[in-house]
Amino acid sequence: MPDLKTVVAEIAAEMKERPDRGEVAKYIPELARVDPNAFGIAVIDAEGKVFTGGDADTPFSIQSVSKVFTLTLALGKVGDRLWRRVGKEPSGSPFNSIVQLEREQGVPRNPFINAGALAVTDVILSGHQPREALGEILRFMQFLADDVSISIDHGIAGSEQRWGFRNAALANYMRSFGNLENPVDFTLGVYFHHCAIAMSCIQLATAGRFLAHGGRNPTTGHSVVSLDRARRINALMLTCGHYDGSGEFAYRVGLPGKSGVGGGILAIVPDKASIAVWAPGLDAAGNSHLGRIALEILTRRMGWSIFGA
Amino acid sequence: MPDLKTVVAEIAAEMKERPDRGEVAKYIPELARVDPNAFGIAVIDAEGKVFTGGDADTPFSIQSVSKVFTLTLALGKVGDRLWRRVGKEPSGSPFNSIVQLEREQGVPRNPFINAGALAVTDVILSGHQPREALGEILRFMQFLADDVSISIDHGIAGSEQRWGFRNAALANYMRSFGNLENPVDFTLGVYFHHCAIAMSCIQLATAGRFLAHGGRNPTTGHSVVSLDRARRINALMLTCGHYDGSGEFAYRVGLPGKSGVGGGILAIVPDKASIAVWAPGLDAAGNSHLGRIALEILTRRMGWSIFGA
């Protein structure tokens, strides 16, 4: 068994050097100006030991990685009734496709495409003011990461809101089918803000630990969800966590993972580790290019694929 | 840890009794007349011990489960060049959808939907007579199952061919984009015949063992594929093995698996076991209803989910 500390350090060094870095998201200026040379990685093992490389404590915009946590929150609130509002199947379409919504009457295919995450946000918002719902989400992230310093980048949230026409289309469209219950602007507002949460790799890997360990953070002892639910969230991450690149990610990396357009990926090694990587350049499917490569190397060297050691 | 023998026996007994049995496929008479009360299960552990329940040695039509093995064969022939002809992503559509093919210029989304399996069959057929290609596939199955008695049900193959208009449409459509190279009837003929291979649960679980053990049957010592390839085939089974019910299967069962319209499912527990179940009644997505439930119970009781123990 190779030494995890060495492997993580090697990967960080290697990734810093690679010339192929993908394309940084440019749809809002705040993301466009992120340094394409950034790379961070944090791995936390079952004992709670933290192994880091590169820019592991630089906060970045977690964007869609937040959808794992809002899904967890919403399941906590309404349980399996959530699945009346959103499906569990890969979409076979880009993250912001609206075609599937027309065919399936406003029910998004899964909670990780934008439309699905909007439905999940709407569930969390239900009966509350946007500020309250957002506060709840942020406190949940702080609790999971055991770090009250985590905050929202309001510049990014505002910019998303100003330019988020595609998401506004999805939200209005679902609303027309009755699959949003709150005012469209409220749901969109909470959505844009939870996507704009800023976290470092270390914070993100910490927040994901409950998924690696049967629903419970083994260090703090905090129980977040049942074993069964943790497994199921992992399953959804594997089949749907990388949009229309989910099959490729499973094929190459072999771990449940969720990516964000900010270049972050949270990946789970069941019973072994929680991993966060960050590299801002994206591939054609909108997932972190070097983040995926780093995870591929890591799983291979450590024998961590869930599909066979 | 519960006793595997007991768990398998309990599941078989329980499944025999259940009133909800799904709907037996009716599109050809040979499948329509299969006994809906049949149920079989075979589990083979890492040591090669075989645990069975119900009709575990009754042969049934493996249908699309054969696609796991033709994929393995085709990868052996052309390696990663196969991925020029077929994708690796879940389709987000029913198994026989043609819409995606139009959008993506004749390249099927993955090797497990019908269109993708036709492309894989075409690769195996390349430069050979249908009879030769079919012989190769059958001998490969006999080799994997270590049983030369395995054969093709020609009644079923003929019936499929007579009524296989949808598959003929898919094949002609791909041919129009140049993504089939052999005469359409040849490719269709080999496809219909390899889907008509008849195997028992015991034979099928045996044939799948290399996927559970790094590409190698630990009992015979036969190496079939590399560890890396075994992992990747498992990943494809997980994301795409149950058509538009793949997300649900991953969510509930948590194992790589491939279903067939004959009611069979092959499921892999990496490093631990190869499993075949058979229950002819299907659910709405065309996957074995009780087969999936049996696997869900089995994984839960044994703690075998790849998403956390």
Add this chain to the structure above:
Amino acid sequence: MPDLKTVVAEIAAEMKERPDRGEVAKYIPELARVDPNAFGIAVIDAEGKVFTGGDADTPFSIQSVSKVFTLTLALGKVGDRLWRRVGKEPSGSPFNSIVQLEREQGVPRNPFINAGALAVTDVILSGHQPREALGEILRFMQFLADDVSISIDHGIAGSEQRWGFRNAALANYMRSFGNLENPVDFTLGVYFHHCAIAMSCIQLATAGRFLAHGGRNPTTGHSVVSLDRARRINALMLTCGHYDGSGEFAYRVGLPGKSGVGGGILAIVPDKASIAVWAPGLDAAGNSHLGRIALEILTRRMGWSIFGA
């Protein structure tokens, strides 16, 4: 040649009696409460003689019939440059479909589906305040109908705006492709208000006369568009004026026509007459059920089909 006055009177009497009246639009309360037994018809011949039947001077919500006039206005402003923003082909989809927009990058298929009419409205709005643009549209209608009493039903406009999630989705979606230039709410606001213009059959038939007579109202002598443009607007009405029922309308009625969800239809008999009918009940495609039947009888009795006398 039958006597037009008699034919119009007979049709009005017959339509008042028919039990099959379609379904009144129910998506907003203001439309839902319209009397399903209403029926009006007005035919104005080349000499300017007006033939009426039923509720020909009751104002109703013209809804999408307004799109003929906004198209005329927008063509007057930007000429053929309009066709960079919207196509000229039938959509093969329901009036509010968003699927086509995704496939064709935010360019609506024609100016008469909702998305296309939003793009047309955006052109009219360009560089103005919503109030100004709306004033211009209203004055244009008053000028065409030669009647300054025509007004907007603000109750309907407000209700549309409150419940217009589908149109908001379309507008935001086009905006995401850069095919709306004004603030989404401005364009939507003008759109909802011009759809809420209330007119009687007599007013509407008067307003449409320029289309029947080479671009010019032969009574007032006002020239509205060139002969060529009048022909082309008629062509668009024929191929696209009844959404996904345009083929059926051309097949049965054989005249250029534009329907609205308020139950109105404007139909043009080139060189002969301008016709407006109103019957609030709709058919499955969202077009006036009895309106279409009345026009079918009228054209047949008068030999007015453009497809042969």
Add this chain to the structure above:
Amino acid sequence: MPDLKTVVAEIAAEMKERPDRGEVAKYIPELARVDPNAFGIAVIDAEGKVFTGGDADTPFSIQSVSKVFTLTLALGKVGDRLWRRVGKEPSGSPFNSIVQLEREQGVPRNPFINAGALAVTDVILSGHQPREALGEILRFMQFLADDVSISIDHGIAGSEQRWGFRNAALANYMRSFGNLENPVDFTLGVYFHHCAIAMSCIQLATAGRFLAHGGRNPTTGHSVVSLDRARRINALMLTCGHYDGSGEFAYRVGLPGKSGVGGGILAIVPDKASIAVWAPGLDAAGNSHLGRIALEILTRRMGWSIFGA
């Protein structure tokens, strides 16, 4: 009123010179080798006077123009029951799209897209041998054109059959929904052969005369269909006769017309004339480039648009 003879001669001269000639269809060698400089036009007025220009008596492959005549035949056989098998709406898709068929359960949108024409052919074939059905279609063409020398180009038919994978896909696909009743190869065979009928502009314009004159050839006095049916066939030609360029054709030319990939177009001026043009180069939508332009000039000069004189 300009002199028709002069106008036709001018158009022919002008078209012979134009450098923009579109792209000759290349999908089979027999069509690819047609001279791109060919241009023919024939106009037959109500009195039966024939005006020609260019290569008006050179036979060319009428291809999809044949669909007007097979539609006429099929309506004669089964009347309005035909509309259970095929729709009357523009498709909003390319001529050979299969997507719409999946969405609408094997019922093609109209009789002029390939799928629809296959359904129409299947109706004509019903209960006969392919040879008999084809003989009937050919004799119908000879009768309409009053010319027994019209024949099928078997070289083209054979080539179409060898390379017609897309049509084979459509046919098999419809068969899977039960919307073809004959053996797929029979229907395809008759279809490919009737598309391979060779006719000159003069023959084609003669064959179309019944559509211009209320269902009856005014010279021979032969009644082919009722006035009502003639109108309706014209309406279908207008809304659907140029595939996904039907709106553009109606907008520019303003006549019912049907194009073929061989470069021919039949256009009808109700009550006035039957027109055939031929120019082998096609535009992006697969319709004759110069054929459409010639018709646009002709209608404008003669004031023949059905949308206003």
